[in-house]
Amino acid sequence: MNLRPLYNRVIIERNEAPEKTKSGLYIPTSSSKKPNNGTVLAVGAGHLQDNGELKPLVVHVGDTVVFSEYSGNTITHNGQEYHILSEDEILGIIPSE
Numbered sequence: 001m002n003l004r005p006l007y008n009r010v011i012i013e014r015n016e017a018p019e020k021t022k023s024g025l026y027i028p029t030s031s032s033k034k035p036n037n038g039t040v041l042a043v044g045a046g047h048l049q050d051n052g053e054l055k056p057l058v059v060h061v062g063d064t065v066v067f068s069e070y071s072g073n074t075i076t077h078n079g080q081e082y083h084i085l086s087e088d089e090i091l092g093i094i095p096s097e
Contacts, residue, residue: 003077005044005084010059012038012067012083037066037094038083047087057087064094 005011015038040063046054059065072085 003042003082005042007044007054008047008057008087009044009084010040010057010065010087010090011042012065012072012085013041014038014081014083015064036069037064039064041082043087059087059090059093064096066091066094 003011040059040061043057043059043061046056049055067083067085067090071089072083074081074083076082
């Protein structure tokens, strides 16, 4: 990825919204909302401390994270939609199975 976030920012690619329910009913695209989880594609250098040092981020590239619905900003880069937010806006990391 040639897009690099600054400091404590991360770039996330949202996971796809499910097309059907667990019982097999199809969900129309007009009624489905964007999921509030995704995969971290890039991370910044870290939190800038008062003493000028950088504290590394807790999240890493490849982590699946949960964030609130209205956090961060959505951008389009090279025809692909990404979500940029600060690490403080991430609510949790979903462990890989």
